[in-house]
Every structure is written in C-alpha cells, then in structure tokens.
Amino acid sequence: MANARDFLIALDDGHGMETPGKRTPYIASLGREIKENEFNRAVVKYLDEELRRCGFRTLLVAPTDKDVPLKKRTDLANAKGADAYISIHYNAFDGKFNGPGKDPEGHSIHIYPGSKSGRKLAECILKYLRQGTPQKNRGIQENNFHVLRETKMPAVLSENGFMDNMREALLMINKQFQKEVAIEHAKGICDYFGVKYVSKATPVKKPTITGNKIYKVQTGAFKVKGYADKLAKELKKDGYDTFIVHDKYYKVQTGAFSVRKNAEKLAMELRKKGYSVFIVEVGK
Numbered sequence: 001m002a003n004a005r006d007f008l009i010a011l012d013d014g015h016g017m018e019t020p021g022k023r024t025p026y027i028a029s030l031g032r033e034i035k036e037n038e039f040n041r042a043v044v045k046y047l048d049e050e051l052r053r054c055g056f057r058t059l060l061v062a063p064t065d066k067d068v069p070l071k072k073r074t075d076l077a078n079a080k081g082a083d084a085y086i087s088i089h090y091n092a093f094d095g096k097f098n099g100p101g102k103d104p105e106g107h108s109i110h111i112y113p114g115s116k117s118g119r120k121l122a123e124c125i126l127k128y129l130r131q132g133t134p135q136k137n138r139g140i141q142e143n144n145f146h147v148l149r150e151t152k153m154p155a156v157l158s159e160n161g162f163m164d165n166m167r168e169a170l171l172m173i174n175k176q177f178q179k180e181v182a183i184e185h186a187k188g189i190c191d192y193f194g195v196k197y198v199s200k201a202t203p204v205k206k207p208t209i210t211g212n213k214i215y216k217v218q219t220g221a222f223k224v225k226g227y228a229d230k231l232a233k234e235l236k237k238d239g240y241d242t243f244i245v246h247d248k249y250y251k252v253q254t255g256a257f258s259v260r261k262n263a264e265k266l267a268m269e270l271r272k273k274g275y276s277v278f279i280v281e282v283g284k
Contacts, residue, residue, distance in 0.1 A: 106136030
C-alpha cells in the first residue's frame with residue numbers, strides 16, 4: 001500500500017455562502033432557502049476529517065465563507081504541489097420546483113476533456129457514489145471548467161444532486177447524507193492513490209428517504225423577537241445550528257430532518273440540556 005502522507009489533497013467547497021443564485025428555491029416547509037455552500041462546506045469539512053484520518057495531507061483552497069476567486073484557488077493548489085484537486089458542488093437546472101418526475105436529478109462527476117488521470121480519479125469516486133443513497137447516476141462528463149483546466153494535478157468537480165429537485169434539495173441539510181458523500185469521495189481518493197481507507201468505529205448509516213416530509217425541531221415560539229433572539233443565542237453557544245422563522249410568531253428552529261428518528265434524537269439531546277422542545281411535522 002502507498003503511504004498517504006506522500007499525498008496532498010486540495011479541497012474546494014465551491015461557491016461562497018452568499019454567492020447570488022447558488023441556493024434552492026424557497027422551501028415553505030423550512031421557511032427559507034438552502035444555500036449551496038451549506039452542503040458544500042459541510043461535505044468538505046467531513047471529507048477533510050476522513051482524509052486526514054487516512055493519513056493524507058490536505059489543503060483547503062477556500063477556507064472561508066467568501067467566494068474566493070477561482071484563479072486564487074488553483075494558483076494555491078499548484079504552488080503547494082497538490083496531488084489531486086476535489087471540488088464539491090450541488091447542481092441546478094431552472095431554479096424551480098416543478099414536481100416529481102419533472103425536475104432533473106442525480107449526481108455527476110466532471111473532468112477536463114481528455115484528462116486520463118482525471119477520468120481515473122472520477123471513476124474511483126463514482127464507484128462509491130453509486131453505492132450510496134439512491135440517485136440517478138449521470139456519469140462522468142467532460143467540461144472546460146477553470147478548476148479542471150488550470151490545475152496541474154488530477155482534478156474532479158462533483159455535482160451531488162440538484163438544488164431545484166425537492167427530494168435532493170432536502171438531502172442538502174441531511175447530515176447523514178453529507179457524511180455519506182464525504183466518505184464516498186474519501187474511499188474513491190484512497191483507491192486512486194492505493195491507500196487503505198480507515199473508517200471510524202461507528203459506521204455512518206444511509207439516510208432514509210421519506211418523500212417530502214420534514215420534521216422540524218422547534219425550541220420556542222414567541223411574539224417578541226427579543227426572546228427568540230436570546231434563546232437562539234443560547235443554543236448557538238451550546239453548539240447548535242439555529243435560526244429563527246417568522247410567521248405569526250418568532251419560532252426558534254434547531255434542526256430540520258427528512259428522517260423522524262433523527263429529529264427525535266436531537267430533541268432528546270436538547271431536552272437533557274433543559275430546553276423545551278417539540279417536533280413539527282410538515283409536508284405530505
């Protein structure tokens with residue numbers, strides 16, 4: 001087996017958090033849009049952990065939430081002598097939810113036209129993506145993208161679903177799916193370099209898809225926004241990703257899941273810490 005420490009992997013989390021247009025359509029069940037970088041950033045974080053546990057050295061070419069210029073990213077990877085470049089993305093078609101059977105779906109991996117090393121790396125990763133959560137396999141596609149053209153090492157850009165497909169949009173904030181995608185990329189990278197994949201003691205389960213239902217973990221509802229802000233601040237201090245949704249009340253939401261048992265698990269954890277919690281089921 002090869003020594004993973006001999007290889008440096010450049011990781012790119014795609015567009016910045018506030019890049020215009022890079023988000024889902026409005027999702028009524030969540031009370032918001034999902035930004036593409038919410039998924040990209042999470043997957044890169046997990047992938048970074050996976051690769052470092054396997055012994056690889058890693059390089060984050062866009063470590064902040066800002067939209068780092070593509071040239072700056074590829075220049076950094078080239079200057080550091082990276083051995084592979086992995087760019088994580090989520091696809092989009094027309095920016096609308098048109099309904100089941102009408103929206104595009106599936107994952108794909110993109111390489112520079114004619115790149116033999118890029119194709120081999122893509123094949124290694126795609127092998128594992130196909131074994132994960134059921135999605136249409138759109139295969140390996142050749143494109144003249146900057147991060148594929150200007151990198152001096154094997155480079156791939158993966159599109160892991162469609163933001164304007166409701167089912168796949170909801171997967172973007174599913175932590176199990178995020179971790180699964182990271183693991184699939186890590187296994188493919190290991191195969192490409194001939195390195196043994198080292199898994200965690202507890203395997204990550206595939207997410208169970210339950211149509212368009214969402215189970216929201218709600219920790220409070222207030223008429224006065226200041227009370228909601230105070231609770232949200234406490235939850236964030238405790239390490240929870242929290243946001244406020246406003247309709248008639250200011251509702252403090254600490255999670256939204258497509259799998260009820262995941263919502264129940266978080267609710268139990270919050271109750272143990274003294275928070276008042278209930279689960280709201282929305283959708284069909």
